[in-house]
Amino acid sequence: MNLRGIRAIYIYEMNRSFRTLIQSLVSPVLSTILYFIVFGAAIGSRMENISNVSYGEFIVPGLIMLTVQMQSVNNASFGIYFPKFIGTTYELLSAPLSFVEIVIGYVGAATTKAFSIGLIILATSYLFVNIEIMHPFFMIFFLLLTCITFSLLGFIIGIVSDNFEQLNIVPMLIITPLVFLGGSFYTIDMLPVFWQNFALLNPIVYLISGFRWAFFGIGDVPIITSVIFILLFTSSCVGVIWYIFKTGYRIKN
């Protein structure tokens, strides 16, 4: 293991976000506060409790998921795409680093960032609501796994993309809609029956449901389904990365 090499990538990536602290930290926190004001305070005051949870509390897990998923994907995809764009990948490829080590460096940094932002948003939410987390350890585990998985996904997007347009298109056209429709702001049974079935095709639903279970002990689907789902999701991302590594697809000429 080239631990120093992994550390170099990790530190480098973390420094990059400190250089752009406003973009990487302030903006996700600010947008979450705006969500709280609009959905939690303004609309939420007119909403009924959902399974004894006030609407303001109800949206907290969804908002955290929404933000960490987008942050993981954006951070990891940009992290590996940028060296490709400016041509500095030559250095990674000519160094005594394995592909796995490169992945650990980039995905580790993206995960750290997204995870921290998730915790910061959770802390921020206490300004608005008072939540008692029912299964705190499971909550941390689930959050971490989500960050890792979406960072892996982002890494894949960054490797596959040839230009900035492609880099943005998957997050914009696929991930954002899925995340927004994944039940951050409502439970699936609030939807018309037809759309309920449709919603169950959305993988994000299972993640948000599982995360919400960690908070309140309730979810759209049984918790075990959520756990199986996230593990499936994680392993498919690992599988794709393994394929990229085996075939040298898009990394080596």
Added chain:
Amino acid sequence: MSVIISVENLVKVYGNEFPAVKNLNLNINKGEIIALLGPNGAGKTTLISTICGLASITSGTIKVNNLDVIKDYRKTREIIGLVPQELALEPFEKVMNAVRFSRRLFGKKDDNVYLDKLLTKLQLFEKKNNIIKSLSGGMKRRVMIAKALSHNPQILFLDEPTAGVDVELRKDMWNIIKELKAEGVTIILTTHYIEEAEMIADRIGIINKGELLLVEEKNKLIKRMSVKTLKIKLKKTLTQIPKKLNKYNLKLIDEGNSFHYFYNTSKEKTGITSLLYDMNEIGINLFDIQTEETSLEEIFVKIIKD
């Protein structure tokens, strides 16, 4: 001399295209400077990329220090530094941080004393806390070299280190390369400037269309290929070469005031005596005589053409 890099039957095909490198064999000796010459698209960069791990190998084997570059990639890459053809640097990073990052990627412990020395040698010390974006093109090129040397490599690849660099900096580069050689570093460089190969290389390899046409010690190559030119200045202007002198392949120049005769010093007979004799026979008087050696450039053009 011991071999430090050996390339055997290397083939590299990009996608389904024509092979960029075809069945190439090359041994590089420890401590030498070898210059690879060849026209655009010859396969020089491709060869380097396969050795350094940037491009996969279609077939063949490459060994560095007797270790396979794929199986033992950690050990082989550890001792190689690469300066690629294109400038590629993170614009907002400080010089020192960029160089330190490279060293760490190679798994080496931080060593600020060594890096300071390196930056001093490359005349970058004053700029060590400047961001790369603020440097001139020549300085950026030196940052690329500093990054490649950050982990004390035993082998250094320089892919066109002096392309688009002014005369001053080119001479600086040559000095840096010579110093590295004195420290025992093996250097492989590609260049389009034949003068450069002539100045600093121990051996020269010529690549064309993915094939290594020859590798030879520079001095031997120049000697072997050396066609000398004899310039004969005439007393009277000629409008054409007399028939009797046709067999000498003379070339009339200076509006008929002189002609060129080409001969090879490696051959037994140069033909100079008989030319002078024949000229005397038909009454052409010479005014002055001069000889010129062929440059490597002319040799190069000749080899590529053949």
